[in-house]
Amino acid sequence: MDWPLWIYLLLSCTAFVAGFVSSIAGAGGMIVLPVLLWAGVPPLNALAVNKFQSVFGTLSSTINFFSKGHLDFKSNKLGLLCAFVAALLGTWLIQRISNNVLMSLLPWMLLLLAVYFAFSPDISDEPKPARLSNEVFNLTVGSGLGLYGGFFGPGMGSFYAAAFVRLRGLPMRMATAQTKPFVLVVNTTSMLVFIVAGYQWWDLAVLMAVMQFIGARIGSNMVIQRGVKLIKPLLIIVTFLLAIKLLWAA
Numbered sequence: 001m002d003w004p005l006w007i008y009l010l011l012s013c014t015a016f017v018a019g020f021v022s023s024i025a026g027a028g029g030m031i032v033l034p035v036l037l038w039a040g041v042p043p044l045n046a047l048a049v050n051k052f053q054s055v056f057g058t059l060s061s062t063i064n065f066f067s068k069g070h071l072d073f074k075s076n077k078l079g080l081l082c083a084f085v086a087a088l089l090g091t092w093l094i095q096r097i098s099n100n101v102l103m104s105l106l107p108w109m110l111l112l113l114a115v116y117f118a119f120s121p122d123i124s125d126e127p128k129p130a131r132l133s134n135e136v137f138n139l140t141v142g143s144g145l146g147l148y149g150g151f152f153g154p155g156m157g158s159f160y161a162a163a164f165v166r167l168r169g170l171p172m173r174m175a176t177a178q179t180k181p182f183v184l185v186v187n188t189t190s191m192l193v194f195i196v197a198g199y200q201w202w203d204l205a206v207l208m209a210v211m212q213f214i215g216a217r218i219g220s221n222m223v224i225q226r227g228v229k230l231i232k233p234l235l236i237i238v239t240f241l242l243a244i245k246l247l248w249a250a
Helices: 005-025 029-038 043-067 074-094 100-119 134-151 156-168 172-197 202-226 228-249
Strands: none
Touching (some): 005 029, 005 202, 029 043, 074 172, 100 228, 172 228
16 A cells, blocks of 8 residues: 555554564554554455564564573474364354354453453462363363464463463463464464465565564563563453453444
8 A cells, every 4th residue: 555654654663562562461463453454454454464463473472482491392282283273273163153252252251361360369470280281281272272263363362371370380471481382373374374365465564574573572571581570460451451442342
């Protein structure tokens, strides 16, 4: 599109902020998507651009967490495979099933999640006893949230983080890190579907992907340095605002 320079600057800043926020609390797509639609990008192209740039933001934080020893891929290989297969199924289902019921339930689920993050004693940087074995967790949570991410997606990173804390007993800093490969697999699957379908706007997508990558790098560094003191309040705020936004849209 023939946009003035300030529109490109606005979209670049939006991608940077979304990468920073998403690396800590998820839901970066809910920052980017409304701005793309406001700028006049058609809905399917906006979804395609959003998925593309968010993949590179998640990739940035994943690489950063892994390089600094906060990620264990081996224990989650089965879960990542389940998330990939489930995301394919979810992407197929969303084209055939109305998501009206999910739209009505999701805001209340997110509000409950925000309350959980605010008051649960489990949200700390200290490990807790696991409630599920690694295999059962990967099969159930990996598949379930992979299906949700492919089908719909808002708040997926927050749901994964809560599951790692509650069901695997991980400290919040590690749970945030372990969430990233799952989100990366699910979003990459959706991104490839949009590319094959021909909806990608490459010049805009690449520009925003670069800014997402930088923002996510800075955000993931802050997670490593500050841990739950940074993650917990931002998770509560982002989850709450996402719930209010969905209620308002409904």
